Amino acid sequence: MNKPLERLQNGLIKENPTFVLMLGMCPTLAVTTSAINGLGMGLSTTVVLALSNLMISLLRNIIPDRVRMPAYIVVVASFVTIVQFLVQGFVPSLYDALGIYIPLIVVNCIILGRAESYASKNPPIPSLFDGLGMGLGFTCSLTVIGIVREFLGAGTIFDHQVLPLADRAAGKAGYTPISIFIMAPGAFFILAILVAVMKEVRKSLFEKTGKKLAPAESVLGEDCAVCPFAASCSGKSVLEAKKAETANSAAPVKSTAGKESDS
């Protein structure tokens, strides 16, 4: 379970953060307007994820349990700041394209999620590889989504013109880009198709093997309570306490009572 190779494989395939766990959807949708942006964002996240996993795992016996969340956030935010400066210094064009999404890596659910669920319980080396695997899985998915969107939306892949564009004026036949795919609505449609396909795949896997896969609705599930991030942010315990509290007195808020995940 803790072998480096297995950790890598786990992140890339078995628990791929985007396609299987459906985590970190904000950057997934926002930066995948082109393949190169997706790749850049994925690699930046990978660096932060691997290093913060390593650091948190090294500190896991020193950080007191009660203040672990703020401590994790400080570790992650420090690495994000370093990565931000590196990208700004060495790849300014990527920095301009990604904008505030680089500092926003801090609030990416994948990173705190891994810190809480893996790095805080395991030794440094497996944690490092767990971070690397998860990060590379994230990178691959972002790049794939980026390629699809860029191909449909502009007819290019990594800025190389793959489909010759139509030119009405010159009377040249060719591809007319469906530019909605590199705009905001296209991102939602791509994600919707992705979610639907994943659902079908999981269903057919379930029918074939008879084994139910771990529920993966997570962030995109029906409520904040299923968000794995809620488990790591202060939200979930508070939410649960509140639920118990308001269970008796008729609560104004229909809170997150036991939803069955149907996946």
Next chain:
Amino acid sequence: MFVKLLLLFISASLVNNVVLSRFLGLCPFLGVSKKVETAAGMGGAIIFVITLSSLVTGLIYKFILVPSGFTYLQTIVFILVIAAMVQFLEMFLKKNVHALYESLGVYLPLITTNCAVLGVALDNVQKDYDILTGVIYGFGTACGFAVSIILLASIREKMEYNDIPEAFQGTGIVVVTAGLMAIAFCGFAGVI
């Protein structure tokens, strides 16, 4: 001045809608939009927190980070300040303004790590807004979030009775709806 701020408000809330065109705060947008009531509560809490946090982070940036030359620490400082502020806000509301706490309290802790809150704080710095402009920008952004989450919740309530292809049931159809809403919000692009 007033016209400028009004235009900024409209641009932040409708034209560059925080969820539908910038994808910030997507988790609560998809997660807490099952009922209009809950969506309104979430929207209210977001308006409250973002407006306040853009004021606080603006002040901290201008009066602490810039004079001391620590501007590169902004990401770390902002996220910690926001987290601490939300905690204090919750305690304060619980003790003093109980009615407001009843309606918004549950959502407050969930917002701590919402990327829209940190996003607005960083935006204010990156776009070099002064404090008043920053607060208006934050308020506009949060109103945009509230409008879109309430709209989505109303659509979802209607959708309960529809016959949806099996693969798209649940999350899928909600994301498609969000995409259609994003197309509609593209229409605001010509307003300013």
